[in-house]
Amino acid sequence: MFALSPTEMSALILSLRASSLAVLWALPFAIGLGWVLGVKRFPGHGLLNAFVHLPLVLPPVVLGYLLLLLLGRKGLIGGPLYELLGLRIAFSEGAVVVACAVVGFPLMVRAIRQSAEAIDPRLARAARSLGASEVRVFITVTLPLMAPGILTGLTLAFARAVGEFGATITLAGNIPGKTQTLPLALFTVTQSPGGDAAALRLCILSLVLAGGALLASEAIARRTNLQEVPT
Amino acid sequence: MRWVMLRVAVAICSLLTAPAMAEPTLLAAASTSGAVDAAISQSGIAAVTSYGASGGLARQIEQGAPADLFISANPKWMAYLTDAGLVQEDAVLELMSNALVLIGPKGAAPIAPAELPAALGGENFVMADPESAPVGAYGRASLQALGVWEGIQDGFVPVRNTLATLTAVSTEEAAYGLVYSSDTALDDGVTIVARLPKDSHPPIRYLIAPVAQGEDAVGAKTLTAYLMSPEGQDVLADYGFVTGPEGM
Numbered sequence: 001m002f003a004l005s006p007t008e009m010s011a012l013i014l015s016l017r018a019s020s021l022a023v024l025w026a027l028p029f030a031i032g033l034g035w036v037l038g039v040k041r042f043p044g045h046g047l048l049n050a051f052v053h054l055p056l057v058l059p060p061v062v063l064g065y066l067l068l069l070l071l072g073r074k075g076l077i078g079g080p081l082y083e084l085l086g087l088r089i090a091f092s093e094g095a096v097v098v099a100c101a102v103v104g105f106p107l108m109v110r111a112i113r114q115s116a117e118a119i120d121p122r123l124a125r126a127a128r129s130l131g132a133s134e135v136r137v138f139i140t141v142t143l144p145l146m147a148p149g150i151l152t153g154l155t156l157a158f159a160r161a162v163g164e165f166g167a168t169i170t171l172a173g174n175i176p177g178k179t180q181t182l183p184l185a186l187f188t189v190t191q192s193p194g195g196d197a198a199a200l201r202l203c204i205l206s207l208v209l210a211g212g213a214l215l216a217s218e219a220i221a222r223r224t225n226l227q228e229v230p231t
Numbered sequence: 232m233r234w235v236m237l238r239v240a241v242a243i244c245s246l247l248t249a250p251a252m253a254e255p256t257l258l259a260a261a262s263t264s265g266a267v268d269a270a271i272s273q274s275g276i277a278a279v280t281s282y283g284a285s286g287g288l289a290r291q292i293e294q295g296a297p298a299d300l301f302i303s304a305n306p307k308w309m310a311y312l313t314d315a316g317l318v319q320e321d322a323v324l325e326l327m328s329n330a331l332v333l334i335g336p337k338g339a340a341p342i343a344p345a346e347l348p349a350a351l352g353g354e355n356f357v358m359a360d361p362e363s364a365p366v367g368a369y370g371r372a373s374l375q376a377l378g379v380w381e382g383i384q385d386g387f388v389p390v391r392n393t394l395a396t397l398t399a400v401s402t403e404e405a406a407y408g409l410v411y412s413s414d415t416a417l418d419d420g421v422t423i424v425a426r427l428p429k430d431s432h433p434p435i436r437y438l439i440a441p442v443a444q445g446e447d448a449v450g451a452k453t454l455t456a457y458l459m460s461p462e463g464q465d466v467l468a469d470y471g472f473v474t475g476p477e478g479m
Contacts, residue, residue: 065398072402090404091355091388170395173388174360191286191363193311 007176008202011185015209018093018181019161022100023154026108030153034112035142039119056106064099064170071098071171095172096179103164104157111156115149116142148224155217159210182206254279255450256297258288260304262329262366262393262411263437266470267302267458273466274457278450284392285365292317292442299445300454302326302437305365309438316443323440326458328473330412331366331373331432333425334396336403344425347374347407348382354406357399360389365435370409373432397421411435413471437472 004012037049055063071078071089081087089095119142127137165183172179174188186202189195256279259267264282271278281288281298289308292298293315301318303309312318333344342350361367367389374380386405390396393410394417400408401420408421415423439458441451457463464474 068398068402068404072404074402090399169391173357173390173399174363175388188360188362191284191360193286193307 004201004205005198007180008185008198010177011180011182011202012205014093014096014178014180015162015182018096019100019104019158019164021097022161023104023108023157025097026101026105026157027150027154030105030108030112030157031143031146031150034109034149034153035116035138035146037109038113038116039121039142052109053106055102060103060164060166061170063102064167067098067102067167067171071095090171091173091175091179093172093179096168096181099167099171100161100164103167104161107160108153108157111153112146112149115146115152119145148221151220151224152217155213155220159213159217162209162213163206182209255299255447255454256281256445257300257302257454258283258292258296258298258442259302260285260288260437262304262414263302263472265417266413266467266472269470270458270463270466271454274454274463276450276454276457278454284363286363292444295444297444297446298442299447299451300439301442302439304437305368306436306438307365309440312440312442318440318442323438324455324459326437326439327464327467328437329435329471330429330473331370331409331427331435332412332415332423333427334400334408334410334415334421335406335424336400337420337422339407339422339424341424344374344377344427345379347379347425351383351386351406353386355386355388355399355404356383357388357390357396357405357408358410359392359396362389364392366393366409366411369432369435373427374409376431377427411471412473416471435473 033048033052037045037052058066068075068090070076071081073079073082073088073090078089081089089098123145124137124141127141128134132140163183164181165187168179168181169184169187174180174184176185180188182202182205186199186206189198189202254277257267257271258281261282261284264280268280271280283291285303285305285308288298288301289303289311292301292312301309301312309318309323313320313323333342333347335342347356358370359367361371371380374383388399388405390399393414396405396408396410397414397418397420399405401418407424409427412423412426415421439455441448441455445451458467468474
């Protein structure tokens with residue numbers, strides 16, 4: 001019952017690899033945006049915030065369709081990439097990573113933004129008054145104080161990426177062994193009569209992965225909170 | 232003014248709680264939506280429709296969804312329901328058929344099906360996933376019978392359904408794709424480059440049957456009778472489906 005077939009195994013590995021790559025690529029952007037949204041006030045703040053949250057509220061299939069139009073060979077971004085570098089994103093493993101990164105991004109920004117908002121601005125001011133440059137303040141004061149948010153954001157976005165379905169199947173297709181992630185493999189077996197046992201097996205596997213990521217997120221949050229108490 | 236508002240509110244509430252009028256509920260394969268909607272509005276019968284993948288609908292019926300009539304694009308799922316005793320086997324009728332076509336981006340030149348691997352030249356070929364969508368299963372059977380299935384494997388991208396196939400071809404992410412002939416009416420960004428021979432795949436059968444747990448058997452019967460009548464079949468044919476003796 002729990003022996004995975006070769007395609008299911010490659011789906012599992014692809015899910016883990018694509019989700020990890022996705023959160024790592026998205027991280028620097030999420031830290032920058034989370035910090036800007038949490039600390040700075042400027043015209044268009046609300047608009048930028050709403051835009052960042054779009055992937056959270058758009059139906060994933062619509063998101064995948066928009067990404068396909070944008071990143072396709074004839075698209076606004078995909079066009080130049082193809083013309084200049086010969087790079088094709090749609091229906092490749094890269095497309096899986098992009099879809100996972102885009103859906104996980106708002107969750108990451110939210111968590112980081114909240115921890116940025118909670119930072120006492122006097123700490124940065126004190127560091128500046130002692131002669132630290134802006135860059136040094138960010139790296140040695142702000143960034144460590146945002147760490148709990150960054151870790152929570154990473155694990156949340158990872159859990160969301162592992163479960164991503166709609167945008168992935170639209171942008172990357174459902175190629176077994178190449179772009180078929182765990183949720184896509186699960187979808188495929190539920191679409192044929194008699195696929196129930198395989199569906200249940202993949203379902204349990206997905207639950208374990210997503211649950212594990214969430215538990216890890218909770219554990220990290222608790223540990224970092226405890227460490228902060230003495231300071 | 233306040234009284235008018237109150238009356239309107241009361242009227243809306245009574246509308247919401249009024250016993251439902253006898254309207255048959257039809258669950259039908261997504262690929263039939265345009266044709267079936269048109270046929271229903273022609274018939275003048277009030278019916279509630281819900282479209283989706285045949286498999287998903289069959290599982291909804293299995294879980295007790297309030298359905299009076301079911302149209303399946305995949306005979307496997309109708310058999311699944313007859314095996315479960317949710318549809319009477321002798322009540323199943325063949326509603327219509329369909330044909331398979333190869334498509335290319337707008338303006339693509341016609342090709343012979345046997346030339347497909349050469350015409351692809353390393354580009355992508357898209358089709359609904361044979362493991363999950365009936366059109367993909369028919370397509371795989373046809374391409375195997377025509378001897379080109381192995382030749383297209385490198386560029387083959389299984390996608391979710393025929394709409395995704397049309398999108399991939401019209402945006403030129405794929406050089407060629409395979410869909411039902413009835414799907415090409417939906418997208419003017421694609422061109423039919425070849426029609427696949429009818430004998431290269433198992434017959435494409437759209438089956439219709441009343442659902443045993445339905446509450447409007449009369450409505451289901453009336454709607455079925457219209458869809459099977461010459462007028463109903465004409466509407467379905469207008470949407471690219473194959474009807475009459477040649478299709479069955």
